[in-house]
Amino acid sequence: MRKLIKNLKAMGFAAVAALTISCEGFLDEKPSKSILVPESVAEFEAILDNYDRLSNTAPLPFLYSDDYWTTEPNWLRFSPWQQRAYAWSMEPYLLEETPQDYFNLYRRIFMANVVLEKLDEGPDWKQEDIDRLRGRALFFRASGYFELAVLFLAHPAEGTASAPKIPLKSSSRFDRVDGWLDASQAFAMILADLTTALPLLPEKTALPTQPSRFGGYALMARIYLYLGDYGKAAESAEQVLEGGFELIDYAKLNMDLAFPVSGFNSEVVLFSFMGSQSMVTSNNAAFVDSLLVRDYDATDYRSKFLFRNTAGFHSFKGNYTGTPDIFSGIALDEVLLVLAEANVRLGQVDEGLVYLDRLLGKRIADYQPMESMEGEEALETVLDHRRKSLLFRGQRWMDLKRFSVLDSKRPLLQRKINGETVGFEAQPGNFRVMVPSSEIQ
Incomplete structure (x- = not known):
């Protein structure tokens, strides 16, 4: 599929290669000025169509999550930074290691800034082209800073005096830092970028990797849920329902296939992926807790869709990518779960359960709508199905952080490594990854 997208959206010029070139550290110098600089609408459009750069999300939230476990022989084959992340080190990268997540997210921001700087020059282009490019660039910049905030910053509701900060980069200069953002400042900028982007984004796009207006509202819903602003989360999620996305009926899937659904299916609102982390995510390394697997009812098609038996363990197969790559985008099932949780938390329990019923009717055999229940029981029910539906979606670490x-x-998370039990206390201050020391230097 990734090859197909590249063929559909071929770059075809040296500028994009220059703008996305890998480097030892993020703050390296710009590429040589002798390299061709993009000038046309098509060239800047191609920068924002670079699927492998802009739709590739950070693996650390998955590595830290309790979605999976692995055996000790497998752990020994992990890369050093992966081993440390598996052991819940909040400083996974050594000085000599390239900080993959940090670099990739700032590269996304850099690419967006390149486009925005060009637009600020007032090019003699059609206004519709300017608006479309600005909306897409602001969307990608907001998504990059959101992922950085979840990893490296405190949750805004913590209100700590000595809160960590991340660099603000508002230009295309690799070597320029325009300030430092704490959580409240970062989310103010993220929401401002998204709010500006929404009316500029098209309702329909050629590919779901390209942000549409519905994709913008879906990301807004995810962000507001993380922040605990349930009213705005519900308002944003409701906008997505106007997009004509349809739930997959799991009863009609061929569960014997290696990947029962394709990447660009009817549920996908916004497509992104967490590229395979080799030994970490392969189905003979990443196993699901048997207690969680047994929690699925016998009539629940999700258990057949999500799991396969590998060497006596349960591994994961239910990616919405149609490949081994983990789907980290936003699909209609997540949107309905946002609506269910937000409404229940706002005291609108019956409304929330209607959204949950809509989802489960396509997931469970002979499903009957839920009877009315009290708020706390309803919330636990919704969160239970969120856990069961969004496994291996890259959302669990974010959920644990906001719940804390x-x-x-x-909860106390535990893993066994080298014969010893390693624990992680899900306390608010424990969820902040250190900004890589190589980048601070």
Whole structure:
């Protein structure tokens, strides 16, 4: 599929290669001025169509999550930074290692800034082209900073005095830092970028990797849910329902296939992926807790869709990518779960359960709508199905972080490494990854 997208959206000029070139550290110098500089609408459009750069999300949230476990022989084959992340080190990268997540997310921001700087020059282009490019660039910049904030910053509701900060980069200069953002400042900028982008984004796009207006509202819903602003999360998610996306009926899937659904299916609102981390995510390395697997009812098609038996363990197959790459985008099932949770938390329990019923009717055999229940029981039910539906979607770490702050739910996660039990206390202050020391230097 990735090859197909590249063929459909071939770059075809040296500028994009220059703008996306890998480097030892993010703050390296710009590429040589002798390299061709993009000038046309098509060239800047191609920068924002670079699927492998802009739709590739950070693996650390998955590595830290309790979605999976691995055996000790497998762990020994992990890369050093992967081993440290698996052991919940909040400083996974050594000085000599390239900080993959940090670099990739700032590269996304850099690419967006390149386009925005050109637009600020007032090029003699059609206004519709300017608007479309600006909307897409602002969307990608917002998404990059959002992922950085979830990893490296405190949750805004913590209100800590000595909060960590991340670099603000508002230009295409690799070597320029325009300030440092704490959580509240970062989210103010993220939401401002998205709010400006929404009316500029088209309702329909050629590919779901390209942000549409519905994709913008879906990301807004995810962000507001993380922040605990349930009213705005519900308002944003409701906008997505106008996009004509349809739930997949799991009863009609061929569960014997290696990947029962294709990447660009009817549920996908916005497509992104977490590229395969070799030994970490392969189905003979990433296993799902048997207790979680047994929690799925016998009539629940999700268990057949999500899991396969590998060497006596349960591994994961239910990607919405149609490949081994983990789907980290936003699909209609997540949007309905946002609506269910937000409404229940706002005291509109019956409305919330209607959205949950809509989802489960396509997931469970002979499903009957839920009976009315009290708010706390309804919330636990919704969160239980969120856990079961969004497994291996890259959302679990974000959920654990917001639960620890907003709900005071602070479980102890445990793994066995080299014969010793390693634990992680889901306390608010424990969720902040250190900004890589190589980048601070």
